[in-house]
Amino acid sequence: MSKIALATLATLQGAHAWGVLGHATVAYVAQHYLNAATASWAQGVLNDTSSSYLASIASWADTYRTTAAGKFSAPFHFIDAQDSPPSSCNVDYDRDCGSAGCSISAMANYTQRVGDGRLSAANVAEALKFLVHFVGDMTQPLHDEAYEVGGNDIAVKFQGYNDNLHADWDTYIPEALIGGDSLADAQSWASSLVSDIASGAYKSQAAGWIKGDTLGDVIGTATRWASDANALVCTVVMPNGVAALQQGDLYPTYYDAVIGTVELQIAKGGYRLANWLNMVYASNIAKREAGSVDARDASPLPDLLGRDLLPAARPATRAQLARAAMEGSCCGSGREHEHKH
Numbered sequence: 111m112s113k114i115a116l117a118t119l120a121t122l123q124g125a126h127a128w129g130v131l132g133h134a135t136v137a138y139v140a141q142h143y144l145n146a147a148t149a150s151w152a153q154g155v156l157n158d159t160s161s162s163y164l165a166s167i168a169s170w171a172d173t174y175r176t177t178a179a180g181k182f183s184a185p186f187h188f189i190d191a192q193d194s195p196p197s198s199c200n201v202d203y204d205r206d207c208g209s210a211g212c213s214i215s216a217m218a219n220y221t222q223r224v225g226d227g228r229l230s231a232a233n234v235a236e237a238l239k240f241l242v243h244f245v246g247d248m249t250q251p252l253h254d255e256a257y258e259v260g261g262n263d264i265a266v267k268f269q270g271y272n273d274n275l276h277a278d279w280d281t282y283i284p285e286a287l288i289g290g291d292s293l294a295d296a297q298s299w300a301s302s303l304v305s306d307i308a309s310g311a312y313k314s315q316a317a318g319w320i321k322g323d324t325l326g327d328v329i330g331t332a333t334r335w336a337s338d339a340n341a342l343v344c345t346v347v348m349p350n351g352v353a354a355l356q357q358g359d360l361y362p363t364y365y366d367a368v369i370g371t372v373e374l375q376i377a378k379g380g381y382r383l384a385n386w387l388n389m390v391y392a393s394n395i396a397k398r399e400a401g402s403v404d405a406r407d408a409s410p411l412p413d414l415l416g417r418d419l420l421p422a423a424r425p426a427t428r429a430q431l432a433r434a435a436m437e438g439s440c441c442g443s444g445r446e447h448e449h450k451h
């Protein structure tokens with residue numbers, strides 16, 4: 111294979127939702143805020159007591175969705191908000207979550223499954239791995255947007271590459287900031303975000319990121335997370351419409367305008383994920399380990415396949431047909447052309 115073909119193959123494989131870097135960083139931020147008891151429960155579930163127990167599995171769901179066994183989970187990485195950016199941004203669960211599910215129904219399903227206690231260890235591990243990933247995906251604005259298939263169909267140029275807006279937000283913009291996508295890169299990005307939360311720019315906002323989050327209403331909570339990120343599609347991702355993004359290279363002017371939002375969203379995802387898992391641990395696992403009667407044990411079993419969590423089926427919309435043309439996937443393959451300078 112030629113050098114160019116190899117390089118192209120490498121960049122195609124490198125494209126994931128929030129790339130590997132973004133997901134691992136969300137996970138490291140979360141690890142910092144997990145209570146000790148939640149952390150050791152998660153390490154047990156994942157059978158990994160290393161210092162990267164969540165970061166190591168943070169992108170598992172992106173690999174799994176490309177396998178035959180995991181194809182069912184491809185729609186869980188996004189919700190196709192059928193709004194009209196940049197003039198109007200909004201998420202409506204009943205309107206936007208297709209009958210095959212979406213990120214919001216997946217949060218509800220895997221939150222129920224991770225804490226239920228009647229499933230196998232493998233099922234619980236699967237649920238935890240999905241949660242770690244989907245909380246991250248939901249903070250990426252273009253994972254909460256149907257327009258041009260979440261930006262996958264918006265051709266742009268970034269740092270001399272011809273690629274698409276979705277892949278730039280997932281992968282290339284974060285990597286332009288950090289300079290790599292290893293676990294060490296993610297860990298060092300996470301420490302800087304954690305200090306911004308502890309004593310820097312995010313100190314006054316962080317409580318607001320998790321305000322109102324409740325296991326009593328997972329669909330409502332996850333819909334707020336999706337709406338929060340979706341609003342950024344109108345205000346930050348494409349405030350002047352698509353044509354304005356296709357005038358030249360997005361680096362450095364557009365990059366400079368959005369990179370603060372990318373950092374904010376990654377920090378938010380990690381902080382939310384930790385709080386979510388701490389709540390799951392406290393209200394399900396801790397009670398069970400203490401042997402106290404779980405009220406749910408006396409109530410009818412929930413549908414552990416979560417079928418009751420989905421909105422009522424409706425005819426496919428144009429946005430859903432466009433997504434189907436991508437075989438239900440969340441993210442295009444990124445860079446399809448060789449590097450041109």
Ligand SMILES: *[C@@H]1O[C@H](CO)[C@@H](O)[C@H](O)[C@H]1NC(C)=O
Nearest residue numbers: 154155156157158159231232
């Ligand atoms: C847990 O991990 C260890 C090594 O890291 C391995 O030997 C063991 O089989 C694993 N246990 C399970 C239940 O997967």
Ligand SMILES: *[C@@H]1O[C@H](CO)[C@@H](O)[C@H](O)[C@H]1NC(C)=O
Nearest residue numbers: 211215216219415416417419
């Ligand atoms: C819930 O999770 C199970 C196991 O992965 C899956 O088979 C089922 O389709 C999921 N249901 C929803 C509504 O996401």
Ligand SMILES: [Zn+2]
Nearest residue numbers: 127172187247
């Ligand atoms: Zn994903």
